[in-house]
Amino acid sequence: MDSELPRVSELADPADKLRYYRESKGFSQEQLGNMLGNSSWFINNFEKRFNPIYYEDAVKFAEILEINPEELLDEYTRFCRPGYGKRICSIRKAYGLSQVKFAELVGTSRSTVSIWEAEINNHHPNREKYERMKELAGQKGIDINDT
Numbered sequence: 001m002d003s004e005l006p007r008v009s010e011l012a013d014p015a016d017k018l019r020y021y022r023e024s025k026g027f028s029q030e031q032l033g034n035m036l037g038n039s040s041w042f043i044n045n046f047e048k049r050f051n052p053i054y055y056e057d058a059v060k061f062a063e064i065l066e067i068n069p070e071e072l073l074d075e076y077t078r079f080c081r082p083g084y085g086k087r088i089c090s091i092r093k094a095y096g097l098s099q100v101k102f103a104e105l106v107g108t109s110r111s112t113v114s115i116w117e118a119e120i121n122n123h124h125p126n127r128e129k130y131e132r133m134k135e136l137a138g139q140k141g142i143d144i145n146d147t
Helices: 014-024 029-035 040-047 055-065 075-079 084-094 099-106 110-118 127-139
Strands: none
Touching: 014 040, 014 055, 029 040, 029 055, 055 075, 075 127, 084 099, 084 110, 084 127, 099 110, 099 127
16 A cells, blocks of 8 residues: 555455555556445445455455555454354353254254354354354453464
């Protein structure tokens, strides 16, 4: 990144950071989308906060924008990095629960917990379920991003 440009605020959310870094490189949404094999709507949906920027996309953006992918993650999407299935399983096991009972506690189905734990097709928990698991982890003294 050009050293003459000011850094984006640490308090900026991932959508604002993506927009900032894209614009600092002089890319339109369409140009960045094309570089990724997508459309401008792909970029627009992230910048308008319609879609969270998960790790896999953050890595692709970071390569083009020459930044650290961590810049484009928040607490939730950082949790959803590869290995989130093991983190979810660790929380469930800390309670000594089956997938069925854990699913009831989180407010989802057993099959969803199974898919999360296996990380099938990058099927991430939504923010609401993440917040519930974060609460459960906290009750057991588990750092949700360290499990």
